[in-house]
Amino acid sequence: xxxxxxxxxxxAICLSALVYLGAWASVCHxxxxxxPLATVPSVDVPRYMGTWYEIAKYPxxxxxxxxxxxxxxxxxxxxxxxxxxxxxxxDKGEWSEALGAARQVGGATSAQLKVRxxxxxxxxxxxxxxxxxxxDLDPQYQWVLVxxxxxxxxxxxxxxxxxxxxTYQQLQSKLVALxxxxxxxxxxxx
Numbered sequence: 001x002x003x004x005x006x007x008x009x010x011x012a013i014c015l016s017a018l019v020y021l022g023a024w025a026s027v028c029h030x031x032x033x034x035x036p037l038a039t040v041p042s043v044d045v046p047r048y049m050g051t052w053y054e055i056a057k058y059p060x061x062x063x064x065x066x067x068x069x070x071x072x073x074x075x076x077x078x079x080x081x082x083x084x085x086x087x088x089x090x091d092k093g094e095w096s097e098a099l100g101a102a103r104q105v106g107g108a109t110s111a112q113l114k115v116r117x118x119x120x121x122x123x124x125x126x127x128x129x130x131x132x133x134x135x136d137l138d139p140q141y142q143w144v145l146v147x148x149x150x151x152x153x154x155x156x157x158x159x160x161x162x163x164x165x166x167t168y169q170q171l172q173s174k175l176v177a178l179x180x181x182x183x184x185x186x187x188x189x190x
Contacts, residue, residue: 035179036149037133037148037149039110039111039134039135040134040136040137042109042111043109043111043137044109045076045104045108046076047141048134048144049074049076049082050159051071051072051073051159052072052074052144052157052158052159053070053071053157053158053161053162053190054070054072054088054155054156054157054188055143055157055158055163055168055187055188056156056168056185056186056187056188057154057185057186057188058152058153058154058155058184058186059184059186060153062098062117063088065090065091065096066088066090066096066188067089067090067091067189068088068089068188068189069087069088069089069161069189069190070087070088070188071086071087071088072084072085072086072087072157073085073087074102080103081101081102081103082101082102082103082113083099083100083101083102084099084100084101084102084115084117085097085099085100086098086100086117098117101115101116101120101123102114102115102116102132111133111135112131112132112133113131113133113134114130115130115131115132116128130148130153131148131149132146132148133146133147133148133149134146135147135178136171136174136178142158142160143156143157143159143163143167144156144157144158145171145174147180151179151180154175154180154184154185156168156171162190172185
């Protein structure tokens with residue numbers, strides 16, 4: 001064989017291997033994310049109210065300014081909706097806040113909610129509402145896993161600013177079983 005033929009054969013083998021590996025990675029990724037994400041069977045909304053501290057999350061654009069102390073406080077309103085106050089400290093040590101609203105999708109114990117942080121007058125537009133699905137919840141309401149159907153967003157929340165390491169490890173195992181990529185999970189500074 002001439003050197004140029006050997007080179008071409010080597011390139012073809014490398015290209016075939018890359019195509020095979022790419023296809024395999026796509027299949028593996030598809031298997032992890034094609035299983036529909038389920039929520040917990042029910043949520044006692046009044047019991048869910050109060051402050052939750054962010055332990056970990058998938059990084060996202062709307063929390064880029066958050067450097068520490070990220071938390072969400074939920075308050076039940078007279079009309080049945082939920083007021084949401086998200087706050088965090090910036091890298092300058094100042095509090096940054098976002099006030100929003102949430103509503104349940106389904107019955108009174110549904111674990112699927114829609115949340116918006118856009119002004120009230122825009123609430124008629126479906127795109128301003130984001131999915132907030134409670135996918136796992138401690139029976140004593142001490143921790144919760146929150147995501148949405150596409151698994152693009154993920155939060156690990158706790159009633160306390162820190163979580164025992166054993167609890168966090170158990171939640172990581174649950175997340176893997178639910179098809180989440182732990183490499184994307186980022187610990188939130190207290």
